[in-house]
Amino acid sequence: MSRTKLTEPKVIGIHNDNASKIEAIKELIFGETIHEYDSEFLALKKDLLRKKKELESLIKKVKADLDKAINDLGSDVDVKLSGLEKDLQQRTDKLDSAKIDKKILGNLFIKMGEKIGQ
Numbered sequence: 001m002s003r004t005k006l007t008e009p010k011v012i013g014i015h016n017d018n019a020s021k022i023e024a025i026k027e028l029i030f031g032e033t034i035h036e037y038d039s040e041f042l043a044l045k046k047d048l049l050r051k052k053k054e055l056e057s058l059i060k061k062v063k064a065d066l067d068k069a070i071n072d073l074g075s076d077v078d079v080k081l082s083g084l085e086k087d088l089q090q091r092t093d094k095l096d097s098a099k100i101d102k103k104i105l106g107n108l109f110i111k112m113g114e115k116i117g118q
Contacts, residue, residue: 026034
């Protein structure tokens with residue numbers, strides 16, 4: 001156990017040295033190009049974030065508009081349904097009146113028939 005603990009710092013140190021050497025070589029070979037790519041990627045990232053915010057704002061606006069349209073439509077449906085209910089009630093009342101009149105007429109005919117029969 002103590003043997004691995006002693007070698008661990010050296011391995012980490014060697015790894016860090018290798019990584020820094022690799023970074024130095026990459027910087028020498030691709031330095032300017034990588035910086036250009038980094039700046040382009042950064043610009044693209046900023047542009048994407050800006051567009052994301054615009055889309056989120058647009059989505060909120062559309063959602064609010066849709067909610068308002070749905071509420072308006074619901075109100076219109078309620079008004080029309082109420083009108084239809086009143087119309088149906090009036091027609092039902094007329095039918096009831098017509099049926100009552102037929103009953104009265106029927107009773108009158110019965111009474112007339114009885115009087116004729118006397």
